Amino acid sequence: MKKQHSIQYLMKSRSILLFIIFILLFIFLGYRIVYINIIDDQQYKQSVLAQQINNLTDTNNQIIPKRGSIVDNKGIPLAESYKIYNVIFDPAVIIQHKQETIDYTLKLLGDTLEDVTIEHLSKLLVDRKRSHYELIAKELTYTEIQPIDEALKKGLIKGVAFEEQYKRIYPYNTLASDVIGFLRSDGEGLWGIEKTYNTYLSGTIGRRFGSVDGQNRFNQEDIVANTGYNVELNLDFTIQTYIEEAIRRFYETEEALSVRVVVMNPQNGKILGMASYPNFDLNNPYNMSHLLDEEALNAMTTQEKSDFLNTLWRNGSISKSYEPGSTFKPFTFAMTLEEYILDPHKHDFLCNGYKVAYQGQAPIYCWKRTGHGHQTIYEAMSNSCNVAFMDMGEAIGREFFYTYQRMFGFGAVTNIDLFGEESFRDLVYSYNQLNPVEIQTSAFGQGFQVTPMQLIAGFSSLINGGYLYEPQLMRRIVSEDGLLIVDNKPKLQRKVISEEVSFETSTALRHVVDEGTGQGAKVEGYSIGGKTGTAEKGNRETKDYIVSFIGFSPVVSPEIVTLVVVDDPVGVDVNSRYAARIFKDIMENVLPYLRVTKEYEAEVPEVTHTTEVVVEGAEVVEDNIEENVEDPID
Structure with missing residues (x-):
């Protein structure tokens, strides 16, 4: 009996022990479940979140x-x-x-x-x-x-x-x-405003974290x-449209390698319009079929296609240079008056058709080979006389010419807020390079190069009272709900010339349009000032030209200035009238749109009858006699 009792006691003890172990196991498992689901859950979530934040480059x-x-x-x-x-x-x-x-x-x-x-x-x-x-x-x-x-x-x-x-x-x-420019495949700005202001435009990337629970639910x-x-x-859609329509109309009847136009408010540097042709479709920027036929495209290497596209996408008004030609003459005119080197009311400029800039050098010809004769400084501007401006350059001298050229901004970036601007400093004569010949040829815009943006920015200072402003495309930056982030105020760089000289320069430029070489730019009813320009490009023996016109209105307190540059136009009459024609086409629309006050109402003559003139068998006669043939009108 005693042994049986002992066995029963042992079995009972083991049962109690097993029960206690089971209870302890149950408590432990319950604790772990509670810990994992309640206590450790927050740590786990934080750990996962931290890991995900450290992997922000995971685009998935x-x-x-x-x-x-x-x-x-x-x-x-x-x-x-x-x-x-x-x-x-x-x-x-x-x-x-x-x-x-x-x-x-x-x-x-x-x-x-x-x-x-x-x-x-x-x-x-x-x-x-x-x-x-x-x-x-x-x-x-x-x-x-x-x-x-x-x-x-x-x-x-x-x-x-x-x-x-x-x-x-x-x-x-x-x-x-x-x-405007466009985006790369990864959504980053590649050219234009899209690249310049990419940081503001792109916003901040968010992150998405997810998991699937035991019931296959996605959290x-x-x-x-x-x-x-x-x-x-600052760009105005309507003005931009007028510009591009004028360029299109030009190409309907003429041919040229390219056309560039910049329209600016000269009082503050705001860019109201800027266009180039050839252009491209921003929604399909890699397409070249509108410019090259299938045969030409197939013949191009991958590198050639890449180079072609990069040239097409690059804004030529800030990244391509050219000789300004006679559009630089107003700058020389202003230098002369500002330093009172010559008495503008007494000095007489004699043009016999050429001038020897330095003893022993070849003669440099005026565009009018027969000469302009005796002229005042204002007549020299209207006639766009090279010889007269060589005289001015000689009188100005190296010191003043170099200083003013830099003060007007040539050889330096304008700081326009657009990606890809070049200064072309090495294409403007240094102080030591400005010898007598270089000074006198530079005085009428030959021998150095500028960008269209440098020219229009500097020219604006000639007509606005003497103030050089940074060109600006961006007006302001705002958030989605209208909060102002950046307010881009006009940026004055410096005062270059006096208001008196600015007034005299503007007046002289009006004479160019009223009675000089710029008459093709007249817009009926409005006061217009401006200057033509023709410059040889590359090898001067090839007779390839860049023609341009820069003009403004009204002459007093101008509200708009427009530069037109036509690269290598094709035709018998290759001169700056091409550019003046585009200028006129643009301004005839833009001036009424901006409500610029008319100076007078144009008279519309009554048409009583019309006569049709037919010329049969007409032909163009080419004359190669150098001394008697005038160069393209400047």
């Missing part, structure tokens, strides 16, 4: 922000982004639902999405049944996915989600193409993306 989890818009000075969008959607199919989720839900989901997707079939989706349910991510359609508008979205919200379909992205569009295709946590700022330009 990025939330791309909406890029800010680029608009003109009245808010017209020139570049904007709109939302697009990718459709994601989740086989692992949908197969858990009833067959009728699966069938309805597949049918709706097949009926709504182009190129998506029920057969393809059914195959994904078999072949990719564990997948939570199958991209079945991309870059759709909300209208295209609306039926699917509405069905999702009503719970009628399962296993479908959307990815939101943004697509950049340029509503006016080629308008201001080399000003998502987002770090919100911040929308980019909007960039408002």
Whole structure:
């Protein structure tokens, strides 16, 4: 009995021990479950979040922000982004639902999405049944996915989600193409305003973190993306359109390698319009078929195509140089008056058609080989007389000429807020290089080079009272809700000449248009001042020219200045009238648009009859007698 009692006691003790162990095990497991689900959960989430934040370069989890818009000075969008959607199919989720839900989901997707079939989706349910991510359609508008979205919200379909992205569009295709620029494939600005203000436009990238729980439910946590700022330009859509239409009309009847136009407010440096041709489609910037035929494209190497496109995309008004020719003469005129080197009311300039700048040197000819005879300084400007301006350059001398050339901004960047500006400092004579011949040829715009932007910025100081401003494209930067981020005030660089000399220069430039070489730029009813320019390019023996015209209105307190540069025009009458014609075409539209006050009302003559004149057998006679043939009118 005693032994039996001992055995029973032992078994009872073991049972109690096992029970205690079981209870302790249960308590321990319960504690671990509570710890993992409550205490450790926050640490785990923080650990995962920290790991994800350290991997911000993982583009799969990025939330791309909406890029800010680029608009003109009245808010017209020139570049904007709109939302697009990718459709994601989740086989692992949908197969858990009833067959009728699966069938309805597949049918709706097949009926709504182009190129998506029920057969393809059914195959994904078999072949990719564990997948939570199958991209079945991309870059759709909300209208295209609306039926699917509405069905999702009503719970009628399962296993479908959307990815939101943004697509950049340029509503006016080629308008201001080399000003606005475009984006790389990664969404970063590549050229133009898109690159210059990329930091402001691009916004802040967000992050998306997700996990799937034990019930195959997707849990998502987002770090919100911040929308980019909007960039408002000084550029005026209407003025830009007038410019590009004038260039198009020119090309309907003429040929030229390129045309560049810049329109500015001379009182503050604000760029109101800037265009070039050839241009390109911002929505398809790699397309060259509008400029080159298929045979030419096929003959080009990859490097040649790349070089061609980079030249096309680059804004030539800030990155390409040319000899200014006679459009530089107003600068020499102003230097002469500012230093009172010659008495403008008494000095007589004699032009016999040429001048020897330095003893033993070859003669340098005026464009009018027969000479202009005796002239005042104002008549010399109207006649665009090379010899008279050589005399002025000689009188100015190295010290003053070099100083003023730099003060007007030649050989330096203008600091315009546009990517890719070049100074071409090495193409402007240094102080030591300005010998007698170089000074006198520079005085009429030959022997050194400028960019169109340098010329129009410097020229504005000649007519606005003597103030040199930085050219500006950006007006201001604002947030999506209208908060002002950057207010781009006019930036005065320096005072170059006196108001009196500025007035005299403006008056002389009016005479150029009223009675001199710039008469082709007249706009009826308005006071116009301006200067023609013709310069040989490259090898002077080839007789290739760049012709230009720069003009402004009104003459007193000008509100607008316009520069037109035509590179290598083709035709019998190759001279600056080409550029003056484009200038006139632009200003006839822009001046009324800006409500510039007319000086007088143009008289419209009454037409009583018309006469048709027909000339048969007419031909152009080429005369190669050098001494008697005048150079292109300057």
